[in-house]
Amino acid sequence: MDASIIIQMVLASVGGAVVYTLIGIAxxxxxxxxxxxxxxxxxxxGLSPYVILAFFISSLVAxxxxxxxxxxxxGIPGGVMAAPMVEHAMVLKKHGLPDVSIRKMSSGSVIGTLVSIPASFLIAYLILPIADTVAAYSxxxxxxxxxxxxxxxxxKVLSLVMILPFAILIMGLRHLYWGLDIVPEDTNVFVSFFLGITIGPIAFTLFELLNKKVRKNMPGLGAKKIEMKRSKKEKGLPNPFKIxxxxxxxxxxxxxxxGSVTFFLTPVGMTVFWGEAITRHIKDPVQRASRAISTMDxxxxxxxxxxxxxxxxxIGLPLSxxxxxxxxxxxxxxxxxxPENNIHHLLSMGEIMTATIIGAAIALLITFxxxxxxxxxxxxxxxxxxxxxxLIGLFAGLVVMLAFMDAGILNIFGTILVxxxxxxxxxNGVNYGVMFMVLYAAPWLLGLF
Amino acid sequence: MKEENSENYVEVWEDNVNIKDLLIAMALCIGFALGGYLFAFGDTPPLIFGLAGGVIGFIISSIIIKPKRQLTMMEEGE
Structure with missing residues (x-):
């Protein structure tokens, strides 16, 4: 790692922090x-893997x-993960303390970052001996x-039942592309199917809107009303431990x-579970809410x-x-x-640590x-x-372009199907996690038959 | 803030949008992203042209489309 890579990592982290500070709010x-x-x-x-990792960590923290x-x-969540906190934040808002919740939540976030990075390295070090075995049975x-x-x-029932059909959909499209010579036989189309799953709910809603009957039955909505409070001026550099x-x-x-120990479980579920478990005993509603939001964040x-x-x-395989x-x-x-050649294989543990710390530190400094x-x-x-x-347009544009890049015009429609x-x-209650897992499991799973 | 077009927005992805505006934004972003990718030139990877196209589409749609949110600022009551 030389100086120019480090400068690139810093620049990428700054960029990530600025852009995702804004996107986080939307x-x-x-x-x-x-x-x-x-x-x-x-x-x-083709950016350097160091730069990509630093960018990702910084964007994530921001x-x-x-x-x-x-x-x-x-009172509206800026992301899926913020949803469990709405209830507690509303308690504080009702008591006229919205700026308190922002400061408590952000400080909780800082603590989460500071605790989880060393904890992750420790846990990773502990499971390292069994990693090769795990990878062999991916x-x-x-x-x-x-x-x-x-x-x-x-x-649960639908989630279990759809595992095979969904795997067939994915492998079916891949075999079709191989059969039509759209992509060579050793190429697994992945990115566009992955993004297809991600934009699934939006795509489904949009296609539903094409149906006149559905459109007529939809409640016509006015502009979204948002009430905001001006926050008080803050002097000097904020210190999360004082807040x-x-x-x-x-x-x-x-x-x-x-939360770090249960890394292989669903984050939203764990946030609700641990967050409520740790704060349930507190009687005073304001104290409980402020403890809950700092812990959950x-x-x-x-x-x-x-x-x-x-x-x-x-491990080098996406097992969470x-x-x-x-x-x-x-x-x-x-x-x-x-899966055989990614950031896990390209970077040493120390290098991953360096990129992570650069990304997290810059995001914390700027965004906090x-x-x-x-x-x-x-x-x-x-x-x-x-x-x-x-925003929706931008992501639709990215998905269509990446689908085209993966396997041509036909794949734009294949991705729409996925x-x-x-x-x-x-x-109908099947969450992303199951579908993503099936996407990875499909080749092995259908190889059984 | 005008009420003329209200009552015909729908909720997509947890915020209110106008279907016509959404179609315009999607057409712009998809058009510029795919167009950028297809008409890339020189040694730069086409993906960069595609990404730049997507961002251009985003900026144009942000300028021509008004957000469907009604903001009310309340003074800090203390």
Missing amino acids: PGTDETAVLAPVTIALALM KKLTDSIPVAVA GQIFTAGAIFLALLTRN LTGKESLTAAIGSFL GLTNASYLSGTLIPLIA PMAIGPAAGLFNAPPVFT FVTIKFSSQICAIVFKYIPHEA ALVAGLLHR
């Missing part, structure tokens, strides 16, 4: 949909820091993972550690970071809901990264400072000037 932005395509695109552009801002300011493990995640979903009380720092740290951050870092360091979702680009972005000082101003700018239509099926399943 309502409804799903982590996988906004992080994965960009990481994959950067990898395919996005996690800011997606809780709209929760506090307006097909079996992904299949088991799909079944395991299916059992955790809202609709949180000792007890809050402690539970945030404990929650973050637990730390936890989400920690489970995201550890879910990325532990599989990346120890985080790694198969938002962080997928670090593990698989063919032809640049493949900006969040505490200008949260309501940034929110107002995003709400006022960035139309939701343009998206529609994924959207329908998602609507």
Whole structure:
């Protein structure tokens, strides 16, 4: 690693932090949909793996820091992961303390980052001895993972039943492309199917809107009403440990550690489970809410970071809901990264550590400072000037282009097909994790027959 | 803030959008991204042209489309 690579890593981290500070605030932005395509695109552009990792970590930390801002300011989650915190943030908002929740949440996030990075390296080091065995049985493990995640979903029966049909859809398209000589036989189309699953729910809604009957029955909505409070001016450099009380720092740290240990489970589920478990005993509603949001924000951050870092360091296969979702680009972005040759294989543990620390430190410095000082101003700018239509359009554009790049015009329609099926399943309670696992398990699973 | 077009927005991805505006934004972004990729020239990888195209589409749609959000600022009541 020489100086020029380090400078590139710093620049990429600054860029990631700035862009994802804004994206984090935009309502409804799903982590996988906004992080994965960009990481994959950067990898395919041939950027150095060090730079990609630093960029990803910085973007992730920045996005996690800011997606809780709209929760506090307006009561709408800035991302899927912020949803469990809405209830507690509303308690604080009702008591007239929205700026308190922003500061507590961001500080919790900082603690989550600080705890989970060393914890991830420790856990990764502990499971390193069994990593080769795990990697040799990846097909079996992904299949088991799909079944395991299916059992955790809202609709267990459908999730289990759709495993084989969904695998057939994916392998069917791949064999079709091979048969028509669109791609060579040793190329597995991956990125576009992955993105198809990600945009599934949006695609499904859009296609539904093409149906006049459905459109007529939809409740006509007016402009989304958002009430905001101007936050108070903050002087000097904010210090997360002063913003949180000792007890809050402690539970945030404990929650973050637990979230790191359970890296292979679904982050939203763990956030709700640990977050409620740790704070349930507190009687006073305001104290409980502020303890809950600082803990939960730390936890989400920690489970995201550890879910990325532990599989990346120890195994090199995306064996966590985080790694198969938002962080997928670090593990698989063919032809640049493949399960046999990705950041895990290209970088040593020390190098992964360096890139992670550079990315996280820069995001914390920039985003934490900006969040505490200008949260309501940034929110107002995003709400006022960035139309939701343009965001959806941008991601649609990225997906169509990457689909075309993967396997030509036909694959644009293949991806639409995957998206529609994924959207329908998602609507009926099958979560992303199961479908992503099936995407990885498909070749082995169908090889059984 | 005008009420003329209200009541015909739909919720997509947890925010309200106008279907016509959404179609315009998608057409712009997809057109520029795919167009950039197809008409790439020189030694630069076509992906970069595609990404730049997507961003151009995003910027144009941000300018011509108004967000469907109604912001009310409340003063800090203390």
